[in-house]
Amino acid sequence: MDAFYITTPIYYVNGEPHAGHAYTTIAADVLARYHRLKGKHVSFLTGVDEHGANVEKAAAREGLEPQIYCDKMAPIFQKLWKRLNISNDIFMRTTSQMHKRGVAKFINALYRTGDIYQDKYQGYYCRPCEQFFTDKELNPQKTCPIHKLPLEWVEEENYFFALSKYQKQLIEHINANPNFIYPTSRRNELLSVLKSGLEDTCISRASVSWGIPLPFDEKYISYVWIEALSNYMTAVGYETENAQYQTFWPADVHMMAKDITRFHALLWPAMLMAVNLPLPKHIVGHGWLTKNGEALSKTRGIFIDMDADIATYGVDAFRYYLLREFSFGNDGDYRPSRLHARYNADLANDLGNLLNRVLGLVNKHFGQIPEPTTPGKFDDDIKNLVQETVARLDVLIQEFAFDRALETIWEFVRGINRYIQKKEVWTLTRAETKLKMGNILYDCLEALRIIAVLISPFMPDTAHRMRTQLGLASSTEDDMDTLQSCQEWGQSPPGLTVSRGKPIFPRVDTKQANQKTAAKQNTETDTQNLITFADFKKLELRAATVIAAEPIEGTDKLLKLQVDIGTEKRQIVAGIAEHYTPKSVIGKQVILVANLEPATIRNVKSEGMLLAGRGEPVVLATLDAEVPPGSTIR
RNA sequence: CGCAGGGUAGAGCAGUCUGGUAGCUCGUCGGGCUCAUAACCCGGAGGACGUGGGUUCAAAUCCCACCCCUGCAACCA
Numbered sequence: 001m002d003a004f005y006i007t008t009p010i011y012y013v014n015g016e017p018h019a020g021h022a023y024t025t026i027a028a029d030v031l032a033r034y035h036r037l038k039g040k041h042v043s044f045l046t047g048v049d050e051h052g053a054n055v056e057k058a059a060a061r062e063g064l065e066p067q068i069y070c071d072k073m074a075p076i077f078q079k080l081w082k083r084l085n086i087s088n089d090i091f092m093r094t095t096s097q098m099h100k101r102g103v104a105k106f107i108n109a110l111y112r113t114g115d116i117y118q119d120k121y122q123g124y125y126c127r128p129c130e131q132f133f134t135d136k137e138l139n140p141q142k143t144c145p146i147h148k149l150p151l152e153w154v155e156e157e158n159y160f161f162a163l164s165k166y167q168k169q170l171i172e173h174i175n176a177n178p179n180f181i182y183p184t185s186r187r188n189e190l191l192s193v194l195k196s197g198l199e200d201t202c203i204s205r206a207s208v209s210w211g212i213p214l215p216f217d218e219k220y221i222s223y224v225w226i227e228a229l230s231n232y233m234t235a236v237g238y239e240t241e242n243a244q245y246q247t248f249w250p251a252d253v254h255m256m257a258k259d260i261t262r263f264h265a266l267l268w269p270a271m272l273m274a275v276n277l278p279l280p281k282h283i284v285g286h287g288w289l290t291k292n293g294e295a296l297s298k299t300r301g302i303f304i305d306m307d308a309d310i311a312t313y314g315v316d317a318f319r320y321y322l323l324r325e326f327s328f329g330n331d332g333d334y335r336p337s338r339l340h341a342r343y344n345a346d347l348a349n350d351l352g353n354l355l356n357r358v359l360g361l362v363n364k365h366f367g368q369i370p371e372p373t374t375p376g377k378f379d380d381d382i383k384n385l386v387q388e389t390v391a392r393l394d395v396l397i398q399e400f401a402f403d404r405a406l407e408t409i410w411e412f413v414r415g416i417n418r419y420i421q422k423k424e425v426w427t428l429t430r431a432e433t434k435l436k437m438g439n440i441l442y443d444c445l446e447a448l449r450i451i452a453v454l455i456s457p458f459m460p461d462t463a464h465r466m467r468t469q470l471g472l473a474s475s476t477e478d479d480m481d482t483l484q485s486c487q488e489w490g491q492s493p494p495g496l497t498v499s500r501g502k503p504i505f506p507r508v509d510t511k512q513a514n515q516k517t518a519a520k521q522n523t524e525t526d527t528q529n530l531i532t533f534a535d536f537k538k539l540e541l542r543a544a545t546v547i548a549a550e551p552i553e554g555t556d557k558l559l560k561l562q563v564d565i566g567t568e569k570r571q572i573v574a575g576i577a578e579h580y581t582p583k584s585v586i587g588k589q590v591i592l593v594a595n596l597e598p599a600t601i602r603n604v605k606s607e608g609m610l611l612a613g614r615g616e617p618v619v620l621a622t623l624d625a626e627v628p629p630g631s632t633i634r
Numbered sequence: 635c636g637c638a639g640g641g642u643a644g645a646g647c648a649g650u651c652u653g654g655u656a657g658c659u660c661g662u663c664g665g666g667c668u669c670a671u672a673a674c675c676c677g678g679a680g681g682a683c684g685u686g687g688g689u690u691c692a693a694a695u696c697c698c699a700c701c702c703c704u705g706c707a708a709c710c711a
């Protein structure tokens with residue numbers, strides 16, 4: 001039997017899973033399920049990356065040992081995958097013994113090739129990022145762009161992998177395998193990176209303790225990427241090279257978001273080339289999600305509320321929307337209003353209603369699956385449409401064009417609605433036309449059976465509910481037909497009782513949707529965002545009179561202010577220059593957070609923060625009437 | 635010249651690699667049907683494919699230049 005091995009990245013456990021993780025994993029799940037439908041022997045891997053300084057830090061923040069912290073985080077991911085109906089066969093945890101032993105074997109193998117050497121590594125380093133910065137990436141203050149902390153100049157003896165050696169071989173491989181990297185835009189990008197030259201990669205960290213030691217020099221911890229990438233092999237038994245490993249390596253698809261394609265398409269293949277192992281067949285980097293046009297951002301509170309949308313529309317609708325609405329390689333803009341529109345138009349009106357109307361007719365006039373009779377047993381147009389749909393679907397799935405794959409299935413769905421309309425089935429109730437009606441309804445039932453199969457990778461639960469109503473579900477868990485069965489018309493057994501149940505996708509009106517979301521948000525603010533009075537009392541707010549203001553040179557947004565708070569004068573940097581001229585703020589009485597720790601912005605010291613309405617434009621919070629400078633505000 | 639992505643009907647998007655009648659969904663207007671979840675079916679209107687140049691018999695698609703938007707990064711204490 002043909003094997004098919006697909007992976008998602010192992011997700012870093014220093015934070016909770018979000019919609020981006022879900023997007024990648026759902027896409028991988030669709031492919032895994034699709035290939036199972038084709039009768040392949042599938043292995044689907046996802047998991048978590050549990051090593052590295054960030055995990056150590058996150059653990060410390062919660063006062064936990066790293067391992068305890070990981071033990072707490074891993075199930076959170078697993079729970080989400082269960083909720084999203086992810087059919088992974090393996091869940092990798094990089095703290096597992098199997099992985100650790102596999103990594104040791106892999107690194108040893110690399111070491112033996114002679115492509116690993118020791119050298120001094122020096123540069124500006126950010127400890128929290130575990131990353132060195134090149135001269136080009138350095139800002140004038142030499143701070144880390146993410147953590148804003150001063151970078152340290154670090155000189156370390158470290159081990160390197162001779163990545164540069166594989167430049168030519170990688171170019172050749174990518175050229176010889178046009179489908180190695182998807183989409184084409186990423187492929188071109190990586191080719192140009194390759195052509196401009198590769199630098200050897202440091203594969204060890206001396207300053208990190210939470211990780212897997214290099215087997216040949218245990219003073220060092222292996223660099224997370226080296227360890228993480230090898231999970232794709234360790235997960236299927238690389239350590240012992242057992243039958244599972246023989247079956248599934250090399251992987252067919254490594255699925256991921258576009259930001260990490262470089263590691264997968266250059267570093268990983270190069271390492272495999274070094275140890276003389278076969279390369280994965282496809283590296284697929286999909287686009288990022290935005291929400292209503294804005295980038296997702298934890299700090300700005302822009303996130304996709306999966307819980308709310310799933311509560312309103314269901315898991316399958318969520319899966320459907322993600323794959324139907326977005327072109328997989330490009331960035332996609334997640335809009336709840338679009339999910340709503342898709343749900344009603346595609347799922348409720350087109351598909352759900354089709355099932356319901358067909359079952360309604362069957363129920364009323366036959367009560368069971370009618371026997372198709374010769375002559376004119378089956379309608380050729382419908383049969384041909386099925387053939388085309390199945391063939392097209394296969395091509396599109398191969399190209400990771402999920403949006404067009406679903407569009408193709410929906411053309412078929414609409415085709416059946418059209419068929420019913422054209423034949424005016426509901427008029428054929430008289431005795432002499434009843435056979436004809438039976439034939440047509442049989443065709444419709446067949447079409448629905450096939451639709452259930454075709455959508456099952458995307459919406460597994462819906463597929464089952466459809467089959468139940470169609471009378472086809474068996475008692476076994478996994479009763480879905482194969483893709484092959486779609487090619488053969490006439491599989492539905494006549495005589496079976498259909499059970500028209502509730503609509504599978506009841507329409508959701510806008511008001512309902514908004515109410516649900518609002519209710520959800522209310523409970524969240526109620527329970528999660530409350531602070532205690534003691535917290536509030538920590539804030540020291542004071543009335544401050546601006547006595548001087550000037551722009552900070554070389555900046556667009558910053559003003560340097562001197563303010564009077566009675567007992568003393570403070571210097572404040574405020575990001576209001578786009579909305580206030582220096583002149584216009586002088587004399588204003590504003591509200592100052594007086595006990596905020598000082599910060600230096602653009603080399604200017606700031607000893608506090610002004611309160612302002614952060615809209616467009618920014619508006620300073622002032623007092624209704626003048627009070628003595630320094631007055632406490634509560 | 636910081637890096638990256640994008641500009642195609644009122645909205646959201648395909649199509650661009652591999653030039654050849656501009657496509658999908660929603661919305662909108664008109665009609666039909668009444669089996670069905672106020673669903674379904676048919677038809678119409680609506681487009682200088684950001685701008686300007688070039689290559690070509692032919693450009694949304696290839697080349698050059700420019701404009702605009704959005705992320706990231708800066709300068710949000």
